[in-house]
Amino acid sequence: MKGRVTGEVTGTVTGTVPAAQTGGVTATAKAKGTGTVARHPFAVVAAVVVALLLVVPTLVVVPISFTGKASFVFPPDSWSLRWYGNLFSDSRWTSALRRSLWIALLSSVLATTVGTAASVGLTRWRRRRWAAAARALLLVPVFVPAIVLAIGIYTVFGSLGLLGTVTGFVLAHASLGVPFVVISVTAVLQSFDVQLERAAESLGAGRWAVFRQITLPLILPGVLAGALFAFVASFDEILVSLFIKSPFLETFPIRVYQSVDNDTDPTVAAASTLVLVVTTLVILVAVRISTLRTRRLGT
Amino acid sequence: MATTQDVGADRRAGPPAPAAPRARRSRFDALLLIPALLLILGVVGYPFVVSVIDSFVKVEGRQHAYAWITANPVYLRIIGRTFLTSVVAVVLCVLLAYPYAYVMVLAGRRIRLVLTVAVLVPFWVSGLVRTFAWVILLQSGGPVDRLLPFLGRDGLLHTQTAVLVGLVQVLLPFMILPLYNSMQSIDRRLLQAAESLGARQTVAFFRVVVPLSAPGAGAGALLVFVTSLGIYVLAQILGSPATSMIGSVVYTQTSQLNNTGRAAALSLSMLAGAVVLIGAAYLLFRLVPGARRAG
Amino acid sequence: MSDAGTSIGGARNPVAAGGSRLVIDGVVKQFGGHTALADVSLDVQPGEFMTLLGPSGSGKSTTLNLVSGFAQPDEGTVRIDGVDMASVPPRRRNVGMVFQNYALFPHLTIEANIAFPLRQRRVPRPEQARRVAEALGTVRLEGYGQRYPAQLSGGQQQRVALARAIVFRPGLLLMDEPLGALDRGLRESMQSEIRRIHREAGSTVLFVTHDQEEALALSDRIAVFHEGRIEQVGTGHELYLHPASTFVAGFLGESTMLPAERSAGGAWSVLGVRVPAPSAVPDAARSATVVVRPERARLRAVDDARQDELGLSVQVLEDVYLGADRKLRVRFADGTAGVVREVAGSMSPWRAGDRVEFAWRPADSAVLPGSAAPAVL
Numbered sequence A: 001m002k003g004r005v006t007g008e009v010t011g012t013v014t015g016t017v018p019a020a021q022t023g024g025v026t027a028t029a030k031a032k033g034t035g036t037v038a039r040h041p042f043a044v045v046a047a048v049v050v051a052l053l054l055v056v057p058t059l060v061v062v063p064i065s066f067t068g069k070a071s072f073v074f075p076p077d078s079w080s081l082r083w084y085g086n087l088f089s090d091s092r093w094t095s096a097l098r099r100s101l102w103i104a105l106l107s108s109v110l111a112t113t114v115g116t117a118a119s120v121g122l123t124r125w126r127r128r129r130w131a132a133a134a135r136a137l138l139l140v141p142v143f144v145p146a147i148v149l150a151i152g153i154y155t156v157f158g159s160l161g162l163l164g165t166v167t168g169f170v171l172a173h174a175s176l177g178v179p180f181v182v183i184s185v186t187a188v189l190q191s192f193d194v195q196l197e198r199a200a201e202s203l204g205a206g207r208w209a210v211f212r213q214i215t216l217p218l219i220l221p222g223v224l225a226g227a228l229f230a231f232v233a234s235f236d237e238i239l240v241s242l243f244i245k246s247p248f249l250e251t252f253p254i255r256v257y258q259s260v261d262n263d264t265d266p267t268v269a270a271a272s273t274l275v276l277v278v279t280t281l282v283i284l285v286a287v288r289i290s291t292l293r294t295r296r297l298g299t
Numbered sequence B: 001m002a003t004t005q006d007v008g009a010d011r012r013a014g015p016p017a018p019a020a021p022r023a024r025r026s027r028f029d030a031l032l033l034i035p036a037l038l039l040i041l042g043v044v045g046y047p048f049v050v051s052v053i054d055s056f057v058k059v060e061g062r063q064h065a066y067a068w069i070t071a072n073p074v075y076l077r078i079i080g081r082t083f084l085t086s087v088v089a090v091v092l093c094v095l096l097a098y099p100y101a102y103v104m105v106l107a108g109r110r111i112r113l114v115l116t117v118a119v120l121v122p123f124w125v126s127g128l129v130r131t132f133a134w135v136i137l138l139q140s141g142g143p144v145d146r147l148l149p150f151l152g153r154d155g156l157l158h159t160q161t162a163v164l165v166g167l168v169q170v171l172l173p174f175m176i177l178p179l180y181n182s183m184q185s186i187d188r189r190l191l192q193a194a195e196s197l198g199a200r201q202t203v204a205f206f207r208v209v210v211p212l213s214a215p216g217a218g219a220g221a222l223l224v225f226v227t228s229l230g231i232y233v234l235a236q237i238l239g240s241p242a243t244s245m246i247g248s249v250v251y252t253q254t255s256q257l258n259n260t261g262r263a264a265a266l267s268l269s270m271l272a273g274a275v276v277l278i279g280a281a282y283l284l285f286r287l288v289p290g291a292r293r294a295g
Numbered sequence C: 001m002s003d004a005g006t007s008i009g010g011a012r013n014p015v016a017a018g019g020s021r022l023v024i025d026g027v028v029k030q031f032g033g034h035t036a037l038a039d040v041s042l043d044v045q046p047g048e049f050m051t052l053l054g055p056s057g058s059g060k061s062t063t064l065n066l067v068s069g070f071a072q073p074d075e076g077t078v079r080i081d082g083v084d085m086a087s088v089p090p091r092r093r094n095v096g097m098v099f100q101n102y103a104l105f106p107h108l109t110i111e112a113n114i115a116f117p118l119r120q121r122r123v124p125r126p127e128q129a130r131r132v133a134e135a136l137g138t139v140r141l142e143g144y145g146q147r148y149p150a151q152l153s154g155g156q157q158q159r160v161a162l163a164r165a166i167v168f169r170p171g172l173l174l175m176d177e178p179l180g181a182l183d184r185g186l187r188e189s190m191q192s193e194i195r196r197i198h199r200e201a202g203s204t205v206l207f208v209t210h211d212q213e214e215a216l217a218l219s220d221r222i223a224v225f226h227e228g229r230i231e232q233v234g235t236g237h238e239l240y241l242h243p244a245s246t247f248v249a250g251f252l253g254e255s256t257m258l259p260a261e262r263s264a265g266g267a268w269s270v271l272g273v274r275v276p277a278p279s280a281v282p283d284a285a286r287s288a289t290v291v292v293r294p295e296r297a298r299l300r301a302v303d304d305a306r307q308d309e310l311g312l313s314v315q316v317l318e319d320v321y322l323g324a325d326r327k328l329r330v331r332f333a334d335g336t337a338g339v340v341r342e343v344a345g346s347m348s349p350w351r352a353g354d355r356v357e358f359a360w361r362p363a364d365s366a367v368l369p370g371s372a373a374p375a376v377l
Helices: A003-022 A027-038 A041-055 A057-065 A082-089 A091-124 A128-143 A146-160 A166-190 A194-202 A207-236 A239-244 A252-262 A267-297 B002-006 B016-031 B034-057 B065-071 B073-106 B109-124 B127-138 B143-147 B160-184 B188-196 B201-229 B233-238 B246-256 B260-287 B289-294 C002-008 C060-068 C110-120 C125-138 C154-166 C184-201 C212-218 C236-241 C246-251
Strands: C022-031 C034-044 C049-053 C075-080 C095-098 C172-176 C204-209 C221-226 C229-234 C256-262 C268-270 C273-275 C287-292 C298-300 C310-321 C325-332 C337-343 C355-360 C366-369
Touching (some): A041 A057, A041 B073, A041 B109, A041 B160, A057 A267, A057 B127, A082 A091, A082 A267, A091 A166, A091 A207, A091 A252, A091 A267, A091 B034, A146 B246, A146 B260, A166 A207, A166 A239, A166 B034, A194 A207, A194 C095, A239 B246, A252 A267, A252 B233, A267 B109, A267 B127, B073 B109, B073 B201, B073 B246, B073 B260, B127 B143, B127 B160, B127 B233, B160 B233, B201 B260, C022 C060, C034 C060, C034 C075, C034 C229, C049 C060, C049 C212, C060 C095, C060 C172, C095 C154, C110 C125, C110 C154, C125 C154, C125 C184, C154 C172, C154 C184, C204 C212, C221 C236, C221 C246, C229 C236, C229 C246, C246 C256, C246 C287, C246 C366, C256 C337, C273 C310, C298 C310, C298 C337
Parallel strands (some): C049 C204, C049 C221, C095 C172
Antiparallel strands (some): C022 C034, C022 C075, C221 C229, C256 C268, C287 C366, C298 C355, C310 C325, C325 C337
């Protein structure tokens, strides 16, 4: 539900992290900025409230995951680790988790490969109108509500025998992931200096060598961001997955959903905490890497 | 020299032979698009066409799908509720996102970093996990119920409010990030100029920041709106049958009743409504004088 | 330094020892409906430093692109050492290129940047390291190998770009306004670096600039471009003293351009003063332009006429003292602008506002066919 749209803002995010990190603006602007913000007490209060609204509610899953009782009562009055034990021993949870990671990995690789190739093609194609049309087509999955896409996929996959198969999941998730890759890779390609490719060519590099040694390393942040988005988009995907699942092939989000909907089983809180912690770590690492890189390249 | 930029332009007048290497190269570049286009056309495009056809052709329960919809006003009401919920979600997101993005832009480096992480982390954390958190908070006897007992007799869970609260919290990052991006590119000197010309802070905000950041707000609004229309799981968990949105009906029709024609017709009706609404919003946006300049 | 020179002219590419010969023959290039190059021909000798000089849009960069292979001529040929380049892609031309913005690879260290062309040619590692060190020495950047381009100053980046372009010993080195982004002082020291490196490497250089001083300081010969054509090719000295057209005269150095007319009787005159019939002008021509360089003219009192000089009355508009010399701007009776330069030690007493005579010896002027666009004040 959320993963689907994530990619649209990829360009924003890849742009945002370094800017926030290195203070994108000049020192004087920063100094001025600090002064200005103090003169907007209302906006500051509103921003603090919104920040709390964004972060705090989600954190309640953490204490619940350590509760001693099989209930969602908050705050818990006793503590235990048994829900984590459950999470890692119950095969319904472990197999769903393994399967989701595997599907997310495969669909991210597929989406990143075809999406990166397409982005390079889009940027270079000299028939700009055709390129614009092709780009619009590749972005369709972001701008059409998932529920609309899900019905068609259900019908077609049904007739092809792809329902409840890993292939089906990977194809569906990868095509939902392509827009994120295209957006984030074309964003970095736009700031990529084509002169560098010419320089490499004039120095004796062939087409593949230019891509491998010059273009790819320089657009790598965009490619990795796209891959990460595509991975999360798949790992998180629930709506289309609900349509194409089978009792024999369920993904992690489906397991979470069914657990929330049917039982009062804090195992789901343990699972949620796990997702929360892993995601936060991944973001912090990504932010850190992008900072180091930005500093070195001096951009 | 500007002319060198056009090397290999399509409208070359000269003999074709020397131009060949460049032209070949351009065609090769277009070939790179094929795998992605095949994937999208195969998994999204073709199925979409199939469901459009199904919606018109399939006869389920001796009725064409669209006839079935018009014969059951309950579905039109559900479509209406879906739109209303989504529009309210968009408005709430805009109201909450503007001060946040504005402070992000104006703040110093450290504060901006904190605010960025505060919006990025929920952005990346599963919407499902965040929805589940609201179950804990809003359940009968839960923290919100105990702090604000007057809001509802059995807690807020399974109410329209719960759906909206969850929706706004889950989708807010999609509003903030594009908005911040477009605000960030506004020339700071414009603000200072506005202020030095005697405009008060608030006036400067509404006269300068709001119109210039309108494209970002538009992009964010579109994302929030479209995502919200297609919501199913969140409405299922936080809402009730009385608050059901189009997603629930579509899901039931498809996977429980196998009436894919009806499901397609419902979702396509909603899509058509969305296109009309977005088109109207776009035209309205074009009429705002400042916004056009910024776009 | 001299041993670096011999090895850079090295044995791997025997032609590079003396540089390549570049022949551009009848090249035409159009973009859309616009003609960027109309019949350009140029013969660059091995080891020569040839500068393409002209205003932006005159076709010099397009010419460079045709030589480097990033564009193909519509007509005509580009030959390097006798080989037609029509079907040779840029990477096989073995031409070193220095780009205007340097085009250093930001993700590679200085060493890796310079080693890049060697790597593409599969030069063995130890040999790569040796030649990279040598190239760093040539551009005087020893010890910078491990840094990244963003950590260097503009002038240092410039030198890395140069090292990268010569490390694979190309017979032909192309430079596209390489000094354009540097400030004035740095530009002058880089000019002498480039001269030295050219001497040591011995390769042929094709250098693009719109800066006439740079062209004069560096080049063996200069090709002056104007609207897609070469107006004149020659040494700086030739171009300055014997410009072939009013465009060359106006673009290269300052000059006073006076309109000359021929009366029905066949006598030539400039602003009413009779002048000897010019030899460089076709018999049928009715008008011509007399070009006088500022240091070849002098301002004299109205009653100070000399036998071998021609004189025209002018008013001094402005006198600018520049230390070693002084520049006086004058206006002729018809409004034409003129300029006179006086060196220290022989400066005249005239000041702005004075009415004097602008005098020159016909032998010191050039008379060119056609009329220049009048510089009227």
